[in-house]
Amino acid sequence: MAAPAPLLSVEDLSVEFRTREGLVKALDRVSFDIHRGETVGVVGESGSGKSVTAFAIMRILDPAARITGGRVAFDGVDLVAAHEPELEARRGRDLSMIFQNPRTALNPIRQVGRQIGDVLLRHGGAKRGEVRARAVELLAQVQIPDPARRYWAYPFELSGGMCQRVMIALALACGPALLVADEPTTGLDVTTQAAIMDLIDELARAKRMATLLITHDLGLAALHCERIVVMHAGHVVESAPTAELFASPRHPYTAKLIAATPGPGISLEELAAIPGSLPDLRGELPACRYSRRCERYAPFCDEPLPLAEVGPRHTVACGKPL
Amino acid sequence: MDTLLEVASVSKRFPVTVKGSPRGSEHFLQAVDDVSFSIGRGECVGLVGESGCGKSTLVKLITRLSDTSDGRIWFDGHDIGTVPAERFARMPQRALIQMVFQDPTDSLNPRFTAFDTIADPLRRLGRSAGAGEVAKRVSALADMVGLPRELLGRYPHQLSGGQKQRVGIARAVALEPRLLVLDEPTSALDVSVQAVILKLLESLRRRLGMSYLFVSHDLNVVRLLADRVLVMYLGRIVEMGTVDEVFERPRHPYTRALLSCVPEPGATGAGQRIRLSGEPRSPIDPDPNVCRFYGRCPDGVERCAQEMPLLRSFGGVHLSACHLA
Numbered sequence: 308m309a310a311p312a313p314l315l316s317v318e319d320l321s322v323e324f325r326t327r328e329g330l331v332k333a334l335d336r337v338s339f340d341i342h343r344g345e346t347v348g349v350v351g352e353s354g355s356g357k358s359v360t361a362f363a364i365m366r367i368l369d370p371a372a373r374i375t376g377g378r379v380a381f382d383g384v385d386l387v388a389a390h391e392p393e394l395e396a397r398r399g400r401d402l403s404m405i406f407q408n409p410r411t412a413l414n415p416i417r418q419v420g421r422q423i424g425d426v427l428l429r430h431g432g433a434k435r436g437e438v439r440a441r442a443v444e445l446l447a448q449v450q451i452p453d454p455a456r457r458y459w460a461y462p463f464e465l466s467g468g469m470c471q472r473v474m475i476a477l478a479l480a481c482g483p484a485l486l487v488a489d490e491p492t493t494g495l496d497v498t499t500q501a502a503i504m505d506l507i508d509e510l511a512r513a514k515r516m517a518t519l520l521i522t523h524d525l526g527l528a529a530l531h532c533e534r535i536v537v538m539h540a541g542h543v544v545e546s547a548p549t550a551e552l553f554a555s556p557r558h559p560y561t562a563k564l565i566a567a568t569p570g571p572g573i574s575l576e577e578l579a580a581i582p583g584s585l586p587d588l589r590g591e592l593p594a595c596r597y598s599r600r601c602e603r604y605a606p607f608c609d610e611p612l613p614l615a616e617v618g619p620r621h622t623v624a625c626g627k628p629l
Numbered sequence: 630m631d632t633l634l635e636v637a638s639v640s641k642r643f644p645v646t647v648k649g650s651p652r653g654s655e656h657f658l659q660a661v662d663d664v665s666f667s668i669g670r671g672e673c674v675g676l677v678g679e680s681g682c683g684k685s686t687l688v689k690l691i692t693r694l695s696d697t698s699d700g701r702i703w704f705d706g707h708d709i710g711t712v713p714a715e716r717f718a719r720m721p722q723r724a725l726i727q728m729v730f731q732d733p734t735d736s737l738n739p740r741f742t743a744f745d746t747i748a749d750p751l752r753r754l755g756r757s758a759g760a761g762e763v764a765k766r767v768s769a770l771a772d773m774v775g776l777p778r779e780l781l782g783r784y785p786h787q788l789s790g791g792q793k794q795r796v797g798i799a800r801a802v803a804l805e806p807r808l809l810v811l812d813e814p815t816s817a818l819d820v821s822v823q824a825v826i827l828k829l830l831e832s833l834r835r836r837l838g839m840s841y842l843f844v845s846h847d848l849n850v851v852r853l854l855a856d857r858v859l860v861m862y863l864g865r866i867v868e869m870g871t872v873d874e875v876f877e878r879p880r881h882p883y884t885r886a887l888l889s890c891v892p893e894p895g896a897t898g899a900g901q902r903i904r905l906s907g908e909p910r911s912p913i914d915p916d917p918n919v920c921r922f923y924g925r926c927p928d929g930v931e932r933c934a935q936e937m938p939l940l941r942s943f944g945g946v947h948l949s950a951c952h953l954a
Contacts, residue, residue, distance in 0.1 A: 318676060352819040432703040452908060498905050501890035505904065523820065528894030534721040567820045568837075570893045573878075575831055578853065581785075581821035584789055 312383075313340035314517050315402075315485055318598045320358075320377035320387075322363050333359045335596075336377065337543050339536045343484065344515040346508075347485070348528030348549075349603040350564070351538035354585045355523045359387040359540070364519070366402050369432045375557050382484065399435040400430040403478040409470035412460040419473045420446065420458030423480055432481040447504060468499035472506070479510055485509065488520045504531055525568045529553060534620065538594035540585045542612075547621040555622040560597050595626065603627050631640050632703075633807055634691065639700030639710070639838045641686050645668040645913060658913050660686040662864040664700075668808065673834060675840040675855030675872070677848060677887070681909070683864040684844050688810055691842065692726050693717040705807060724754040726940045727806040733793035736824075736919040737785040743792075744781040747771070747799045754804055770799040774829060791822035795829070802833060809834075814849060827853060848891045852876060857946065860884045862919040863912055866940065870947030880949035882928050903927060920952075 334356045341347045343392040349357045362368045364379050367387055379386040381402060386394065398404075403602060406412035407466050414422055423442040427433040433441040439458070446454035449472040462470055471491060478486060488507065492500035508522040511518050528535050528549070535544045535552050537560065555564040566579035583600035586592060593599065598608045607626055614624045642657040650656060661683045665709030668674050678684050689695040690703065693714055709722055727750075730736035737746055747767045751758065758766070769780050776795040781794055785793055794814065801809055814830065815823045831854060835839055847853050851858055851872070858875050860868040860883065868881040879885045886903040907925050916922065920933040932952050940948040 335857040352821055413798075454855040482714045497848070498679060498886060501902060502904065505902075513682055519685055524892065525820070530892045564820065569823070569847075571849070571852070573853075575824075575827060578827065580824040580828075584821075 309595045310552070313339070313380075314382060315474075316340040316378075316380040317364065318377060318378045318380065320363060322368065322372055324357055324369070324372050324377050326371065327532060331588045332592065333588060333614065334363065334541045337538070338377075339543060339546055341519060342512070343517055345534070346511060346518040346520060346532045348520045348522060348532035348535045349538060350440070350522060350525055350528050350535060352581075352585060353523065354540070355538040356583070357523075357538055358489055359541075360522050361404065361487045363520065364487060365402065366397065367398075367404075386539045387629045395603075396430075399426050399478075399481055399483070400481045402485040402582070403483045403489065405471070405474050405478050405479075405489040406490045409467065409474045411463055412474060413477075415462055417468075418459050418461060420602060422458075423477050425475055426480045430481045439448055441468070442476075442480075447478045448479075448510075449453075450472070450502075453477075461518065468495055468503065471495065471499075471503055475503070475506060475510075479514075479516075482500055482514060485517045485519065486544075486614070487519045487521070488583040491520070492527070493523070500527070501625070507531075525564060526570065537564065540592075541588060542596055542624060544597060545612070545621075545623045547603070547623075548619070551618065551621055555629075557617050557621070557628040558625050559601050559603050559629060562629055571599065581626065595624075603629075631670045632667045632673075633670045633705060634842075635701075636667065636705070637686075637701045638690065639664045639690060639702060640698045641690055641695070642698045642777070647913065654715050656914055660912065661690065662865075664861075664866055666859055666866065666867070666869060668804055668840050670807075670840055670841060671838050673843055675845045675851035675858040676842060676861060677846060677858060678861035679909075681912070682861045682865075684861055685812070688728075688812060688842070688844060691808075692728055693723070693809055703830065709902050717782045724822050725752070725805040725807045726810070727801040727808075728810040728812065729794075729801045729814045732817040733790065733797045734785065734817070736797060737793060739785050742782050742784055743771075743788065743796045746796055747781075747803055748749070750800060750803045755880040756890075763810065766803070767799075770803055770902070773802070773833070774799045774844070774879065776824075789822075790818050794818060794822075794826055798826075798829065799832070802837060802839070805837060806839060808840050808842065810844070812844045813846070814843075816847060823850075828852065840933050841887070848876075848888060849893075860887070863909055863915070863925060865921055865950065867922065867951070868949045870943075870945070870949075874945070874947045880943055880945075880947070880954040881922075881951045882926050882953075883922050884949075886927070920950075 320334055320338055324331040324333055374387050419444045421443055424438040427438050427441055438601050443454045443458050449459050451472050457588055464509050492503050494572040532549055534548050539560050545561045563581045567581055586596050591607055594612050595608050598604050601624055612624050616622050640663055641661040642659055644656045645656050647656045676684055690697050696714050697710055704722055709731050737778045744767055748763050751763050774795045813895055815826050829835055843855050857870050859866050862883050868884045871903045886905050905925050917939055920938050923929045923933045938950045938952045942948055
């Protein structure tokens with residue numbers, strides 16, 4: 308059976324940061340893909356490389372970072388090899404991003420409606436005379452009450468939830484094929500979080516948009532993603548369909564992560580902690596970057612890591628999977 | 630259970646100016662409105678609600694960093710609510726109410742070593758002790774919270790998130806307080822260390838016999854630690870009861886909505902979600918006869934706009950303020 312080509316295919320992506328304390332190997336041969344209309348979650352602790360992955364896909368990494376290898380094939384084009392003018396033409400039109408803190412991501416001294424208008428004008432999403440009407444329409448689409456009046460609001464005049472809705476309107480203005488959402492609801496209330504996530508779900512479904520949801524919240528990923536990619540210290544350790552990941556995690560880190568997430572039916576005694584911390588990503592690193600925290604460590608874990616396919620679309624990078 | 634803290638009909642209003650209102654007219658933002666509850670000795674009470682619901686203001690009133698507009702606060706048999714905040718700083722009760730803050734990076738002095746941070750309350754509020762005694766006590770506290778002694782000389786930027794929060798907890802328990810106010814103590818931490826910190830807090834409560842007021846928006850975490858829970862909405866407590874009662878049989882539509890929005894790991898697919906539409910009502914000069922949740926409430930009826938629902942009992946300590954409950 309010839310599966311359709313994925314919309315986004317990240318292959319062996321490696322990223323390093325030059326710092327005063329040495330070279331930080333932030334991503335090491337990260338691979339996963341996303342099909343049209345699919346929502347894929349990337350989960351892991353802070354420092355696992357989730358956001359670096361998102362920034363690398365968008366090619367908006369810090370100047371100190373360098374992509375040292377791999378490809379990001381998007382709709383047949385390798386974004387790693389693409390030049391800035393091509394990237395500029397695609398960002399906001401074909402792929403766009405929602406950032407964690409909407410207040411700092413929006414321009415504080417420009418009315419939110421105009422910021423949406425800027426995106427429309429840049430990518431020819433609307434004619435000059437229709438930009439305002441279209442921006443108001445987009446604000447209405449993300450369920451901002453009284454959109455014609457809110458068009459003129461500055462970010463500081465809106466609540467955090469409202470700002471995030473504006474960010475979503477901004478990201479979706481030109482109907483991108485891929486949305487990268489980097490912790491879109493962190494810091495928002497649970498009720499607002501539910502509303503924002505429902506909104507992203509709905510719009511993604513209506514437009515067959517693919518979504519990459521980056522989150523530290525396993526519960527949130529479970530609720531909204533078809534597949535989940537688990538990252539640890541710059542490695543993808545496991546990737547599986549959501550239900551399967553929770554029912555039978557194969558990587559010891561995934562299992563720990565699930566056991567460490569509070570939820571109903573789990574008592575404080577049962578709640579697990581993950582021993583140790585992320586390894587220092589400078590200098591020499593063991594083949595398995597989780598081995599020093601792992602209870603199942605065996606000497607052969609220091610051999611180069613096998614990436615095993617343990618089920619349909621279920622891969623695990625572990626020498627001794629569960 | 631013996632009562633440690635008693636909060637009776639406490640309110641806090643802030644004067645505000647409203648654009649376009651006539652000169653000389655007075656307007657007030659009602660941050661906390663007629664709140665009453667108590668915390669027993671050794672009890673852990675959770676406080677949940679959205680941002681802007683008045684949780685932080687209520688915490689400031691209880692820790693006596695801010696003065697009440699109305700109502701009384703009794704702590705350990707003393708009326709502390711009527712003492713102006715500046716005077717309270719010199720009262721012996723000041724040492725008995727301590728706080729652990731949300732983000733250990735923001736709440737630790739970057740120019741203090743871990744040692745100085747933990748020693749600070751001992752030097753300021755402790756019974757005047759010599760340097761040797763303070764050092765001994767700091768070491769004992771570090772052991773108690775599981776902070777390796779060799780880290781005491783480090784500055785906050787040299788510590789991990791979990792270690793910083795241990796320093797924050799050691800500082801808070803240094804004076805052996807009766808009441809510890811925990812303001813989202815794990816929300817800035819990774820899930821890998823969350824369990825360790827929560828278990829530490831639980832064991833310290835048992836060992837030192839403290840009471841906790843646990844403020845959090847993460848209901849899954851509140852469920853783990855709290856005995857009872859208070860649900861706040863726009864300045865008022867809309868429901869309270871034991872964790873089991875409130876989580877299993879929520880009576881207030883806001884509590885139900887809140888619970889239905891909590892993502893549950895493992896439970897894939899959207900369950901029965903209650904969506905709240907519209908914006909919350911304005912906290913400025915709220916109509917005392919209209920339920921604060923009216924307009925956003927999925928069940929609201931005419932009566933809700935004519936008569937403020939008051940807390941009534943649903944058996945035992947389970948109270949809810951809804952006409953329709």
